[in-house]
Amino acid sequence: MRYGVSSRATGRGCVSKEIAVTSDVSSETRPAADTVGDAVTELRATFATGRTKSPAWRTRQLACIERMLDEHEDEIAAALADDLGRTKAEAWLGDIASTKSEATYARKHLRKWMKRRRTSLSLSSLPGRGWYQYEPLGVVLIIGPWNYPVYLTLGPLVAAVAAGNCAVVKPSEHAPASSRLLARLLPEYLDSEAVTVVEGEAQVTQELLAQGVDHAFFTGGTEVGKRIMAAAAPHLTPVTLELGGKSPVIVTGNADIEVAARRIAWVKLMNAGQTCIAPDYVLVDRSVRDKLVDAIVRTMGTFRTGQAPSMRIVNRRQFDRLAAVLEHSDGDVVLGGGTDVDTMGIAPTVVVDPSPDSPVMESEIFGPILPVLTVDSLDDAISFVNGRPKPLAVYLFTKNSAERDKVLGNTTSGGAVVNHIAMHCLAPQLPFGGVGDSGIGAYHGRWGFEALSHRKAVLSKPSRPDPSLMYPPYTDRKLKLMRRFF
Structure with a gap:
């Protein structure tokens, strides 16, 4: 077992150049925690002071x-390149800009979210x-997960501190450079007695849950999510599980095929397909299948101009899994199919019409492999989606509003996007989360603030009047009158 608790910084975090707020705490800090238990104990002590409840904090x-x-x-970009082979542009788009927009949106709307909400009352109250x-x-x-180790770790942290909580952050051990960077930077910038980073392997997560x-x-895979939930159960710890699944794309005969191909290829190749909301497979109407496949193949070639033939996978275990999927799947490979064990690389691959029980269709791919399956009708596509576990997202390309409403009304998924891929994740005005095997709970924007807050109901009544009607002994006359109020 290996773990490390982040060192304490002097002071309580930065003073923003854009927003200067008066510190409401002293500058003393406690010694560094020696164990996981000590780290959580110190966070509880900080929370007990009440300072994290302050809007200013x-x-x-x-x-x-x-x-x-x-x-x-x-x-941050260098760490992502080290961990995932991510380009600087993708690092900015996938981890840096998206995280900053979450923090900015929460900061600007926080005081509105924190306001108490009046409600009407029934006559009996x-x-x-x-x-x-x-x-x-x-x-x-x-x-945190390894595939977007900054965005999908700091995004929930935005929700946690916006809600006034202390937080212990456990970055993924499978993205070690990003984990080390977060362990160094977070105590420098945030209140180090309220936010602690604990590095380590899977056993450390179990210790923290204990x-x-x-x-x-x-945030992670469904199987690990089940273990997280099981470890949380003895303490009745509530969980938010942001998982994944096989998110389908439905392309109808009414779609703009060139646009659909560009958007499918763009998100599928981002981070080498290691994205929980990446298009996992495509269901396309037979009338436009060949046109769509040709456009996807051509677009992927354009996007990869001047780059290596294969895309780096995070580690050997994931590489071997994807290589086995390619080796044992059927269907017509019209692009790619190659692997490079020395670089742990998988070539961008398009497989047309694999069988529904092919390995490439059994579980979430999480790599640059795209199956394209032919369907004869929109009803067939909907039936195919509904015959599998509920996905994190459903994507639909169509110009027809009736087709749009039919898919939205007859499929269940964590979210849905019409005529694009994955963009709902970048809108803090929308809840983001899964359903069924794809997750429990939702966050982003106000939804994250509410997910990590307790919504407390308050009823305030005057001492007078204090009618005897409500108190025993209950006569027939009293009960008859009380029935009028309930």
Whole structure:
């Protein structure tokens, strides 16, 4: 077992150049925690002081996340290149810009989200006033993934601090350069007594869950998600599970084929296909299948001009899995199909009409391999999707609003995008999450703030009047009158 708790910084985080807020805490810091248990204990002690509830504290942490991303963009890109072979452009788009937009959106809307919300009351509750208000949960555990180790770790952290929580961040051990960078930067920029980074392998995650934290937030695969949920169960720790699944693309005969091909190819090749909301397979109407396949193959070639023939996979285990999928799958390989064991590379691959029970169709691909299956009707496509576990996203390309409504009304998925791929993830105004095997709970924007807050109901009544009608002994006359109020 290997783990490390981030060192304590002096002070309580940065002062944003854009937003300066007065610190409401002293500059003393406690010694570094020696164990996982000590780290969580210290976070609980910090939360007990009440300082994380302050709107000023929350705003400051969000502003510091923005500043950290601005000031260390090159270091973040270098870590992502080391871990994943990611280009600087994809690092900025997939991890840096997307994370900063989350933090900025939360900072600008935080005070509105924190306001108590008045509600009307039934006659039986009058006289009185009713409202609900949001309060932080306490200590939130954030378990980050390796495929977008900055965005999918700091995105939940934005929600956690916006909600006024302390947080222990566990980056993925499969993205070691990014993990080390987060362990160094977060204590420098954030309140190091309220946000702690714990590095380590899978056993460390289990140790953290054994501390009985107030919420666990995990992004990753379905099988690991089940283990996270099982480890959280003994303490009744609530969980948010952002998982994956085989997200389908439906392309009808009414679609703009060139646009569909570009958008499918773009997101499928991003991060070598190692994206939870990447298009996993395409169901295309027979009338436009050949046109779509030709356009996807041509577009992938254009996008990969001047680059290596294969795309790097994160580690040998994932490479071997994808190589086996390619080796044992049927269908017509019209592009790629090659592997490079020395570089752990998989060539961008398009497979036309594999059988539905082919290895390439059994589980989430998570690589640059795209199956394209022919269907004879939209009903066939919907039936195919509904015959499999509920996906994280469903994508539809059509110009016909009736087809759009039919797919949206007859399929179930965490989210849906019409005439594009994955863009709902970049809209903090929309909830992002899965359903069934693809996840539990949702976040982004206000949805993340609410997911990591407790919504407390409050009923406030005056001492008078205090009618005897409500108190025993209950006579027939009293009960008859009370029935009018309920």
